[in-house]
């Protein structure tokens with residue numbers, strides 16, 4: 258299919274032209290999600306640039322979301338039936354932010370309004386407050402945007418797999434993966450790690466950016482192929498399945514509320530366990546401290562006993578030495594006295610002749 262044909266297919270897409278009617282859907286909502294700075298806004302710019310084929314503009318405010326300032330879910334219309342949504346980028350992939358992703362993906366938070374990020378049950382309040390503002394007639398296509406430049410730690414890959422599968426359960430569609438910065442890393446290995454996560458549809462781009470928007474056929478074609486894949490998929494799913502958008506929205510809401518509930522329960526449990534572990538550690542430390550104190554006391558006593566013993570031994574030694582000296586002195590005196598006596602005796606009986 259050449260580019261003009263691709264454009265025609267995309268442009269002519271309408272739920273109203275389906276043989277079973279639109280079943281309650283009126284537009285495709287391509288929901289972009291992913292980590293901050295991975296190129297979501299640039300991908301929207303790329304799509305609009307290719308679609309309009311005019312001058313490049315920073316429609317989606319690429320780069321401005323860096324550091325978390327993209328706080329709204331901003332819709333960008335491509336055709337009258339296809340809208341791209343720049344969801345709020347996530348700082349990290351973890352259980353907390355996953356709840357946000359699911360609420361945004363499930364279209365449970367209104368478009369064009371500020372998306373606060375809060376912890377705890379705040380998300381539930383926001384979902385409930387948004388009930389009247391969200392539309393059930395949007396057909397959601399989840400698209401995960403990931404930069405090839407990024408070296409994903411193994412732990413994060415595990416969490417991402419879980420998120421992608423939950424996104425499938427939530428929307429009924431396996432997310433399409435859009436790889437950006439495709440010439441800035443090992444594309445083959447990144448692709449294969451997403452395949453290992455069960456992802457089949459992967460598109461790789463070098464986004465058109467403010468710095469580089471020199472039109473190339475390869476990039477234009479890849480974008481059109483991506484949009485064609487999205488419309489083909491939506492068509493298949495609505496033509497070959499009986500759908501009920503109102504019930505689907507209700508189910509998605511139930512799913513996310515349940516997710517938040519489970520997450521909070523788990524967080525509470527973890528906090529309890531952390532507290533218990535902390536108390537146990539303190540107790541163990543106290544026991545250890547007492548044992549050490551006892552040991553120190555034992556050592557002190559032993560040393561004191563040894564010192565006392567040493568003192569006594571020395572005293573005894575001194576006494577013995579003194580006794581010995583006295584004894585020797587006695588002997589010497591005795592000998593001297595004996596010697597004296599001997600002279601006298603000789604004096605009496607010495608002159609026998």
Ligand SMILES: Nc1nc2c(ncn2[C@@H]2O[C@H](COP(=O)(O)OP(=O)(O)O)[C@@H](O)[C@H]2O)c(=O)[nH]1
Nearest residue numbers: 293294295296297298299319320437438463464
């Ligand atoms: N070279 C290159 N730069 C890109 C690509 N995609 C995004 N960028 C740049 O990466 C930065 C972050 O992109 P941005 O679209 O704001 O990311 P977001 O936070 O996901 O919306 C910007 O400076 C973009 O110009 C790409 O495919 N190739």
Ligand SMILES: [Mg+2]
Nearest residue numbers: 297298322327
């Ligand atoms: Mg952005």
